[in-house]
Amino acid sequence: MPDGPALPAFARQAGLSRLDLNLPNLITLARLLCVPLAIWLIVEARYGVAFWVFVLAGLSDALDGYIAKRWDQRTPLGAILDPIADKALLAGVYITLGLAGELPQWLVILVVLRDLLIVGGYLLSHGATPPQPLFISKVNTLVQIALVGFVLARLGLTIEAGFVTALFIAAAGVTTVCSGLSYLVHWARLLVRWN
Numbered sequence: 198m199p200d201g202p203a204l205p206a207f208a209r210q211a212g213l214s215r216l217d218l219n220l221p222n223l224i225t226l227a228r229l230l231c232v233p234l235a236i237w238l239i240v241e242a243r244y245g246v247a248f249w250v251f252v253l254a255g256l257s258d259a260l261d262g263y264i265a266k267r268w269d270q271r272t273p274l275g276a277i278l279d280p281i282a283d284k285a286l287l288a289g290v291y292i293t294l295g296l297a298g299e300l301p302q303w304l305v306i307l308v309v310l311r312d313l314l315i316v317g318g319y320l321l322s323h324g325a326t327p328p329q330p331l332f333i334s335k336v337n338t339l340v341q342i343a344l345v346g347f348v349l350a351r352l353g354l355t356i357e358a359g360f361v362t363a364l365f366i367a368a369a370g371v372t373t374v375c376s377g378l379s380y381l382v383h384w385a386r387l388l389v390r391w392n
Contacts, residue, residue, distance in 0.1 A: 244353030
């Protein structure tokens with residue numbers, strides 16, 4: 198007697214044919230749930246609470262990665278969920294802060310376009326192995342996170358960080374462009390190789 202309909206190929210590839218909800222993946226799911234909460238808090242101008250939610254989400258990112266590596270609990274599902282949670286959190290917070298007038302719109306557009314470039318390149322490559330994050334990409338992520346932290350701290354904790362925020366806005370713009378170009382070069386090389 199069959200166990201039921203076969204899972205789609207994508208689900209099998211992602212490791213969804215079995216329940217992969219170990220501790221790191223549960224932490225990642227919790228971080229994903231922080232996205233609508235952080236957005237709602239910013240919309241309601243509760244920036245102090247939004248700051249601590251953002252900090253908690255950032256700590257959870259480090260924690261789930263550490264647990265997965267330390268106790269060998271890495272799964273295909275986690276490999277998909279983790280970057281989705283990271284990009285959803287950053288993009289959601291950047292867009293919301295941009296709409297609130299707390300981040301320049303040009304920077305929000307750059308951040309979103311870079312993420313769309315990465316996701317679109319991966320989809321167009323028909324599942325080719327995504328590139329390992331380059332050094333500039335890691336720096337870019339750190340700068341983007343720090344910028345959100347400074348903005349929320351300035352708004353919610355009345356910390357004077359205007360000059361530092363301006364520096365991080367400039368740094369985020371430069372590193373986002375450089376990181377996006379590096380991924381564009383990667384996908385272009387793949388296309389040339391295939392043709």
